[in-house]
Amino acid sequence: MDSAPLLSVLNEDLLIRILSFISHDPDRKAFRLVCKTFLRVDSFHRTHLRILRPEFINTLLSKFPRIYSLDLSACPQIDDGAVAMLVGNGLLPDWCRRLKRLVLSRSTGLKSAGLEMLIRSCPLLEAIDVSYCWSFGDREAAALSFGGSLRDVKMDRCLGLTDVGLAKIAIGCQCLEKLCLKWCIEITDLGIDLLSKKCRELKELDISYLKVTSMSLRSVSSMEKLEHLAMVGCGIVDDEGLHYLGKGCPSLQALDVSRCDRLSSSALAFLINGHPSMLQIYANHCFHEFPTKVVQGLKDLKNLKTLILDGAPVSESLFKIINFNCKYLIEIGLGKCKGVTDKGIFQLVSGGVNLNILNLTCCSELTDDAISAIADSCRSVLCLKLECCNSVTEKSLYLLGLHCSFLEELDLTDCFGVNDKGLYYLSKCTKLVCLKLGLCANITDKGLYYVARNCSEIRELDLYRCKGIGDDGLYAVSNGCKRLQKLNLSYCSEITDRGIECLGHLPELSDLEMRSLLNVTGTGLTALATRCKRLAELDLKDCANIDDSGFMALAYCSRNLQQINLSHCSISDVGLCMVMGNLTRLQDAKLVNLYNVSTNGFEVALRASCVRLKKVKLIASMRLQLTPDIVQTLRARGCRIRWD
């Protein structure tokens, strides 16, 4: 007989601590349902909420009194009307006064009036994310500028934003510490200059893909507190810009100059000279040559943790210098680099280094010897990318299984040398979370069985075009990998309904790609839809033998579906209408080449879903066949139509 019931032993502090160790969503949900005390502890201490339907916002927020972070990006139909209902009725709800962080990413229905109402109602708001609200422009920026406490603003892909809007934000939000303007292509040097003058607290800035010149970098170099600068794809910036950076930005720690076509590696050397304590350098596909002078310059980077040089030509001397001087390096990117040889890898990892992440994509000269050196030296390696390393065989996998028990992520896409024996050895890496075996023609169900049996932590599995995988392999996976969330089975043509039915035993499956599985029919899809309740993304392109019975099941059961690709499927008018109409969370649909659907069928289906659809792909000829009314309605609701 227990001396004291558990609940009297576990006081609230202890329960909160136990709860803090439970991060997995289904476990937290189970926790809440155990008893009222557990529910109260969770509700009372929860600080973040991601809401799926707008009608629940107020009730939920009143039940969780400590929420200060709110994510509405998954909520369809957030528009000015919805905001007015939430905050516009005179009495401001309590949660507004507490809210510090708000995510409105992809809320394309929201306009400046609604945004302003929200900003004005939440005086403590520090962080806001309006990324991918592609129609946002200067009016919305003006609304944001009312947020005097804002520190973190994400405006990726707000395509309408110009210097005028940026100026408003710069003047209104002088406490800004993090700002992301990625893809806001109307911004010019003028906007960046004003930003640098007004927002003196800025620590992180992302100006990737903007059409700014080196003059912007001159302005940026005056930012005393700037630590992180991302300028991916700034194709107009040249070496002069990096010279300015080299002389300024005293706090700079991380720089991303990937795909800046006009930069030369010599300018990089100048930058390093001014900032020897840099921690992270990202230079993907940026440098076409690496003269000795620059390589020598890397000697000074004693604190470097991350070095990404994808696409650059490298040499043994480079590896030697890195190995000798950059003792704190944990991540290195050498994808598609010319000149990565076994010898170079020996140099890089000799003496035992602490590398956690190695990207060796397309370093096809590497053989088992290189992997052997890595497995031996970098025992705590977490992520290894070996896509297209064709000379890697089961010998390497044996060594990885033997030495690298912490391995979480492994990419063996298109590695011809991977076979069932290799997978048997690899299964000793029981902590694997993400495994990519796309285009591995030599693996069969047998090999997959070993992985499924031992690697129970796998969340992501890619079997794209693995012709040797069939129903038995899926049976093994569905028994062994219960945490699987993302699965790619496209073009594994041996798979039939039986295999797809097995997937019903994967309780967390949310993202499934199964293109061109011609042996799968409505029976298989029905079994999948009725059991995989968490399915959010589904790609059925070219599954020509699935009939309406499957799509009906999808329409009734897959209530969490957000994204679907039905291109080239044999769905009918009725089927399409049911799918588009019934699935109230569907926001993204690809409906190209649906030969069994009439124009009227499309009209009805689009009308049924126009209120929440954010992205739809249709065949180009539809443009003339659909009524202008439906196209306008979709556009007015903020939906993006892509004509194929």
Place this chain on the structure above:
Amino acid sequence: MASSSKTEQKKMLILKSSEEEEFEIEESIAVQSGTIKNMVEDDFTLIPLPNVDTETLIKIIKYMKKHGEKTKSNEKDIEEFDKEFVKKSFTELKELVLAANYLHITSLIDLLCQAFADRIKNKSVKAIREIFGIPNDFTPEEEAEVYEQHKWAHEEGKEHIDHSAY
């Protein structure tokens, strides 16, 4: 029980369980417990622990001794010890967490809470209730309401994590 010694002898404390049994332990190890540390600062050398029974106290002393010897080289060793330490029955874990909480041994509290969390992971609601011996105090309507909220209203997003520290 001299309060200070001129020789190199380490200062020893005596811990007394609820059943009046006494255990000698080095002060440097015992002060991993915040409660004991406070009492030592008030010049106690005999520390009565009326809330901790003998069996539990023995286990706690074992834990503190192991963790008192922590250096950079035996980290893996201590990890193994911790793993074995929590392989105990539910009743024992309960007693331990009560005692650890009373004694304010932060690392032990964390270890035990993690152990409880691990026993909750991947289990159904019914299974959790059974394992922990917790009665269901929801009415069917209340339970349905919470369940509905899970399914339709909201889901766990990633908690806002501060990535500013490298």
